[in-house]
């Protein structure tokens with residue numbers, strides 16, 4: 001159990017957890033910033049049809065704008081989680097950039113020590129990009145820079161890149177307030193976690209993000225002051241990443257509005273909407 005969070009200036013190596021400060025080179029970080037700040041992130045909503053929803057089904061916006069590469073897991077479809085939530089959850093998204101492939105390739109030996117299956121399956125093939133900052137409108141800015149406690153249900157190690165201001169990442173039991181590990185994840189650092197403790201037992205959350213000037217991040221989201229971007233790379237079996245026309249009808253209806261929004265800035269998603277189900281041979 002920790003009292004003070006680790007300051008993130010030096011590396012951490014534990015069974016199932018690695019923190020690598022400055023693993024991403026300056027040049028790579030500049031390329032990642034250019035790519036991530038020219039995407040069109042969206043605020044998704046989770047649909048709720050539980051007892052707390054006043055009129056039957058309602059929706060709750062997730063805490064931050066997001067963009068996905070490789071495969072898009074929409075909050076309203078529920079995220080991929082082994083062993084029960086596998087089918088119809090992941091839509092084919094734009095491919096990783098060369099700089100991402102290069103960094104993942106450099107991480108490969110470490111990923112294989114976290115999980116030998118990486119040698120066959122390859123590194124994680126989907127990437128959630130989180131944009132942390134404050135909403136700015138007429139009143140005082142509203143700080144949205146946090147991510148609630150959760151676990152990632154995809155198989156294999158999870159890899160996270162941090163870009164921008166330091167973010168406080170905590171790993172803890174769901175009913176505890178005392179983290180078993182807390183670290184300020186700094187600009188250009190990488191976290192890898194896996195296995196029975198950090199992936200299966202403990203939950204993780206992003207508690208807050210510091211304020212600061214450098215590196216400057218221009219926000220791709222209107223009325224939003226961006227100060228940190230993180231990515232979480234997760235593995236989804238290739239055969240479970242669907243084209244839009246392959247999703248069940250109901251799922252297509254749930255996500256069509258989002259895909260239309262994405263298609264305004266992305267040839268990939270415009271094509272996803274155009275492609276029809278091939279007709280069955282007579």
Ligand SMILES: O=C(O)CCC(=O)C(=O)O
Nearest residue numbers: 128130160169206230232
């Ligand atoms: O922003 C972070 O460092 C944490 C991100 C995270 O937990 C996730 O994307 O699942």
